[in-house]
Amino acid sequence: MTSPVNIKGLSPVELERRLAEVLQELLSRATWLRGWTVKPVTSRANDPGWDLIATGPLPGGGRSTLCVECKLHFQPSQFSSLRDRPCHADHRKHTSRVLGMPYLSPRMAALCQEHDWSWFDLAGNCRIEIPGILLIERSGQTPVRIHAPSGANLSTPEAGRVVRALLAPENAGKRWTQREMVAHFSTLVPPVPAPSLALVNKVVQHLRSQAFLEPLPNRGFRVRDFEGLLNVWRQAYRFDRSVRRRYFTLLQGPSLKDKLRALDPLDEGRVVYAAFSAADVQAPHVRQPRTWLYMVGDLEEQFKMTAEAKLVDSGENLVVLIPDDPGVFYQLETGTQRLACTNAVQTYIDLVHSGGRGEEAGKAVLEQRLKPAWSKIEQ
Numbered sequence: 001m002t003s004p005v006n007i008k009g010l011s012p013v014e015l016e017r018r019l020a021e022v023l024q025e026l027l028s029r030a031t032w033l034r035g036w037t038v039k040p041v042t043s044r045a046n047d048p049g050w051d052l053i054a055t056g057p058l059p060g061g062g063r064s065t066l067c068v069e070c071k072l073h074f075q076p077s078q079f080s081s082l083r084d085r086p087c088h089a090d091h092r093k094h095t096s097r098v099l100g101m102p103y104l105s106p107r108m109a110a111l112c113q114e115h116d117w118s119w120f121d122l123a124g125n126c127r128i129e130i131p132g133i134l135l136i137e138r139s140g141q142t143p144v145r146i147h148a149p150s151g152a153n154l155s156t157p158e159a160g161r162v163v164r165a166l167l168a169p170e171n172a173g174k175r176w177t178q179r180e181m182v183a184h185f186s187t188l189v190p191p192v193p194a195p196s197l198a199l200v201n202k203v204v205q206h207l208r209s210q211a212f213l214e215p216l217p218n219r220g221f222r223v224r225d226f227e228g229l230l231n232v233w234r235q236a237y238r239f240d241r242s243v244r245r246r247y248f249t250l251l252q253g254p255s256l257k258d259k260l261r262a263l264d265p266l267d268e269g270r271v272v273y274a275a276f277s278a279a280d281v282q283a284p285h286v287r288q289p290r291t292w293l294y295m296v297g298d299l300e301e302q303f304k305m306t307a308e309a310k311l312v313d314s315g316e317n318l319v320v321l322i323p324d325d326p327g328v329f330y331q332l333e334t335g336t337q338r339l340a341c342t343n344a345v346q347t348y349i350d351l352v353h354s355g356g357r358g359e360e361a362g363k364a365v366l367e368q369r370l371k372p373a374w375s376k377i378e379q
Contacts, residue, residue, distance in 0.1 A: 016040060016051050016070045018122060019100040023054055023068065026126055030136055032059050049085060064094040064130055066118070071101050076211035079111045096130045103143045107210050110228070152206035154236040157325035158195045162203045163233045164330045166223050167345045169373030175220045178204055190269030192330050226374040239353035242323045246316035247309040256291065259306050260339050263299060267340045269329035271295040271303065274321055275350040276361060278341035282333065285364035286357045292319045294328050294342065344369040
């Protein structure tokens with residue numbers, strides 16, 4: 001719909017012109033819409049702050065209006081400045097507020113939909129809706145190149161430690177500062193290496209720009225959108241970084257449980273229930289025959305002898321994950337007569353990457369353990 005351009009040098013006037021052309025094209029492709037026009041706002045008297053106004057007749061009679069805000073470099077954290085802006089449109093009944101940008105991230109598009117805004121980009125991807133009247137959706141067009149500010153890489157082990165601390169149900173509602181985040185890791189049992197202050201700063205600034213965190217007085221912050229942050233981390237998480245071993249044992253039930261417990265009687269984070277086995281404790285939902293474990297590599301030989309287990313190519317009933325990041329042992333959930341479990345947020349993230357019925361089991365952990373903790377926060 002539009003050729004890739006170097007957005008960095010595009011003026012606001014040129015951006016508005018290009019976005020107006022794209023919106024006109026999108027509306028003209030809806031064959032049942034006739035006579036719609038897209039024009040720049042020349043007077044701010046009626047609709048202060050809007051850049052474009054699109055108007056036209058509706059098939060069932062009457063007219064409708066789209067009030068369009070054009071933005072070049074705009075972060076999700078800035079969306080609150082637009083969120084409640086009214087679209088008076090000469091007091092017409094059928095109106096919609098629309099955000100036009102060279103490129104909208106999935107996060108920005110989600111915010112638009114959450115707050116009843118429509119959106120479109122220079123490539124022609126869009127979701128334009130007037131409830132009960134009009135819906136135009138288009139996706140899959142190659143985004144126009146844009147010089148976006150670099151953000152944090154949430155797939156790294158160090159960034160993952162920050163995200164775990166933010167999402168762990170035990171920390172829900174906690175007020176953080178960046179230095180408190182670093183110091184938090186020095187108090188953990190079993191210990192987990194602390195991320196550097198520079199890395200915490202980078203991750204926090206990125207998550208604030210994406211509106212996952214909200215600022216608090218005295219340089220503090222807390223999570224604003226737990227589920228949104230979880231979904232972003234889910235997409236970035238590298239489950240394949242853990243070495244996966246398949247084992248078979250004849251031990252079952254209480255006998256196996258006791259043998260595994262003997263491998264880490266003091267909950268030192270050497271071996272813990274993971275994925276489906278952790279979910280069996282935290283949010284029982286899916287029955288499956290394997291025992292899933294996280295284990296430090298130097299314990300494997302002792303594990304083989306204690307659990308009477310042998311490596312197999314198939315037919316395993318023990319799945320051992322040897323992580324490259326001790327962050328998986330963050331804030332374990334302990335028990336008196338069993339191995340500790342991974343934290344519920346770690347359990348969820350592992351389940352949704354485990355295949356099989358992992359998605360279903362992960363949803364149970366989300367609904368039964370994570371959301372209830374997050375929802376108790378006083379707004």
